[in-house]
Amino acid sequence: xxxxxxxxxxxxxxxxxxxxxxxxxxxxxxxxxxxxxxxxxxxxxxxxxxxxxxxxxxxxxxxxxxxxxxxxxxxxxxxxxxxxxxxxxxxxxxxxxxxxxxxx
Amino acid sequence: xxxxxxxxxxxxxxxxxxxxxxxxxxxxxxxxxxxxxxxxxxxxxxxxxxxxxxxxxxxxxxxxxxxxxxxxxxxxxxxxxxxxxxxxxxxxxxxxxxxxxxxxxxxxxxxxxxxxxxxxxxxxxxxxxxxxxxxxxxxxxxxxxxxxxxxxxxxxxxxxxxxxxxxxxxxxxxxxxxxxxxxxxxxxxxxxxxxxxxxxxxxxxxxxxxxxxxxxxxxxxxxxxxxxxxxxxxxxxxxxxxxxxxxxxxxxxxxxxxxxxxxxxxxxxxxxxxxxxxxxxxxxxxxxxxxxxxxxxxxxxxxxxxxxxxxxxxxxxxxxxxxxxxxxxxxxxxxxxxxxxxxxxxxxxxxxxxxxxxxxxxxxxxxxxxxxxxxxxxxxxxxxxxxxxxxxxxxxxxxxxxxxxxxxxxxxxxxxxxxxxxxxxxxxxxxxxxxxxxxxxxxxxxxxxxxxxxxxxxxxxxxxxx
Numbered sequence: 001x002x003x004x005x006x007x008x009x010x011x012x013x014x015x016x017x018x019x020x021x022x023x024x025x026x027x028x029x030x031x032x033x034x035x036x037x038x039x040x041x042x043x044x045x046x047x048x049x050x051x052x053x054x055x056x057x058x059x060x061x062x063x064x065x066x067x068x069x070x071x072x073x074x075x076x077x078x079x080x081x082x083x084x085x086x087x088x089x090x091x092x093x094x095x096x097x098x099x100x101x102x103x104x
Numbered sequence: 105x106x107x108x109x110x111x112x113x114x115x116x117x118x119x120x121x122x123x124x125x126x127x128x129x130x131x132x133x134x135x136x137x138x139x140x141x142x143x144x145x146x147x148x149x150x151x152x153x154x155x156x157x158x159x160x161x162x163x164x165x166x167x168x169x170x171x172x173x174x175x176x177x178x179x180x181x182x183x184x185x186x187x188x189x190x191x192x193x194x195x196x197x198x199x200x201x202x203x204x205x206x207x208x209x210x211x212x213x214x215x216x217x218x219x220x221x222x223x224x225x226x227x228x229x230x231x232x233x234x235x236x237x238x239x240x241x242x243x244x245x246x247x248x249x250x251x252x253x254x255x256x257x258x259x260x261x262x263x264x265x266x267x268x269x270x271x272x273x274x275x276x277x278x279x280x281x282x283x284x285x286x287x288x289x290x291x292x293x294x295x296x297x298x299x300x301x302x303x304x305x306x307x308x309x310x311x312x313x314x315x316x317x318x319x320x321x322x323x324x325x326x327x328x329x330x331x332x333x334x335x336x337x338x339x340x341x342x343x344x345x346x347x348x349x350x351x352x353x354x355x356x357x358x359x360x361x362x363x364x365x366x367x368x369x370x371x372x373x374x375x376x377x378x379x380x381x382x383x384x385x386x387x388x389x390x391x392x393x394x395x396x397x398x399x400x401x402x403x404x405x406x407x408x409x410x411x412x413x414x415x416x417x418x419x420x421x422x423x424x425x426x427x428x429x430x431x432x433x434x435x436x437x438x439x440x441x442x443x444x445x446x447x448x449x450x451x452x453x454x455x456x457x458x459x460x461x462x463x464x465x466x467x468x469x470x471x472x473x474x475x476x477x478x479x480x481x482x483x484x485x486x487x488x489x490x491x492x493x494x495x496x497x498x499x500x501x502x503x504x505x506x507x508x509x510x511x512x513x514x515x516x517x518x519x520x521x522x523x524x525x526x527x528x529x530x531x532x533x534x535x536x537x538x539x540x541x542x543x544x545x546x547x548x549x550x551x552x553x554x555x556x557x558x559x560x561x562x563x564x565x566x567x568x569x570x
Contacts, residue, residue: 056409057409059441059443059450060409060410060412060439060441061319061320061325062322062324062325062539062540062569063536063539063540064539065539065540066539069539070235073233074235076233076265077233077234077235077263077264077265078235078237078263080263080265080271081235081237081263081271081273083297083303084271084295084297084303084305084350085318085319086319087350087351087352087359087361087404088352089300089301089352089354089359090300090301
């Protein structure tokens with residue numbers, strides 16, 4: 001076990017360790033700064049509208065595309081793709097799809 | 105084309121609907137004109153006549169209201185007023201129309217049109233279950249000490265939604281580089297939604313432990329013309345051939361993503377004309393030389409929608425069956441994307457660091473390759489940190505599409521046959537023509553140790569996602 005820990009530390013190296021530690025610190029800071037009791041910044045989805053979930057989730061990996069850029073039938077396929085790729089919850093999937101279809 | 109037909113149909117349906125109302129309205133009006141004060145035949149009694157008259161008065165009032173509504177609607181929603189036929193209709197038909205309260209009629213009409221609109225769109229052939237996506241790229245690279253070159257690539261992604269649970273994605277890459285066109289099957293994966301929080305996937309899929317590869321490497325997504333050292337085409341495989349189980353678990357207001365997979369293990373390079381490759385892993389080991397199986401996974405924690413931190417690991421044996429050694433690949437990722445009112449724009453901060461360990465192995469045991477026997481364990485690591493900002497909230501139509509990017513990336517492999525570490529600082533300027541079409545310019549400052557030559561570079565790329 002000790003050997004594994006020592007080895008792991010060796011692989012990490014200084015730049016790696018610096019990045020991992022700064023990211024952990026930044027995560028903690030952001031977590032503290034945004035920990036509002038109102039829950040308005042929470043990742044949980046219950047009670048959020050389709051438009052809100054769309055704005056929050058779909059910008060995480062790439063620029064957001066407007067609902068009008070695809071037809072409702074095309075959104076159905078793209079949203080199934082994103083459900084798998086981006087690990088969307090069923091609620092996120094349903095509400096965002098409804099929002100995109102209504103605006104397309 | 106597929107979008108104009110439903111629109112025309114919608115308009116036709118709306119016109120037809122209004123025509124129907126106008127028709128009923130005009131026939132009601134005619135009935136009003138022609139209804140005689142005296143019964144014109146023996147078949148109607150006095151009592152019946154009085155009843156009819158009372159009903160008629162009530163209808164007159166309702167008709168006025170309906171008239172106003174129809175006028176409003178024809179002015180707002182329907183392109184051309186429809187000529188109402190003048191044929192005389194029976195009283196029962198008038199009654200049918202005028203007994204509907206005007207607000208309800210409008211609402212009903214609206215709903216009907218909405219339903220028809222959706223139905224027409226959904227039954228349009230060919231678009232229900234298939235989507236052709238992908239991206240095209242054109243690039244230019246001028247790296248010091250090398251000949252400058254142009255390159256181009258086209259990635260086509262075929263997406264099929266077979267049922268609400270079954271999905272297939274296939275990606276073909278056509279690349280034109282160094283006077284050659286290459287074709288690669290990047291992805292061929294069938295996914296099945298087992299339940300709300302679990303999806304099973306089989307085939308060739310993008311490596312879930314590698315955040316950059318799975319979610320950022322596409323040229324219309326990646327913010328610089330080239331990809332970070334070690335993370336891409338470096339220490340982790342881009343795709344896996346096997347099966348994966350993935351999903352998300354909502355925990356209160358937070359979310360935990362997971363992915364676990366079994367796949368062909370990488371091959372170990374024990375022979376090569378290029379000595380620096382000895383001890384590296386061969387990720388294109390589709391024939392699964394060595395017969396080993398890799399097991400891996402990734403977890404990502406999303407405490408708030410803007411932030412995700414993740415960790416991935418893959419373990420397997422590598423090398424010839426009788427002398428196989430341990431291989432461990434690890435990755436830690438950090439992603440923060442926020443739309444800031446204060447900074448009037450979108451901020452993207454991403455970082456990923458990867459580690460590769462290959463256990464002690466004796467290369468060239470009989471000395472036939474001219475450098476052995478040589479025993480070493482191969483530990484390498486590297487990664488990147490990147491920050492970008494785009495002033496999406498400012499009023500200027502051009503400036504809000506401009507994005508500035510800074511990236512630091514590094515590859516540590518001095519004590520391996522490669523023999524040098526490399527670090528780079530890259531600054532980039534992008535112009536987003538649409539949310540998925542971008543022009544990128546970048547300059548890269550390169551620094552290598554171990555006596556290797558620094559190679560600064562100027563890079564350009566145009567990418568379109570569709």
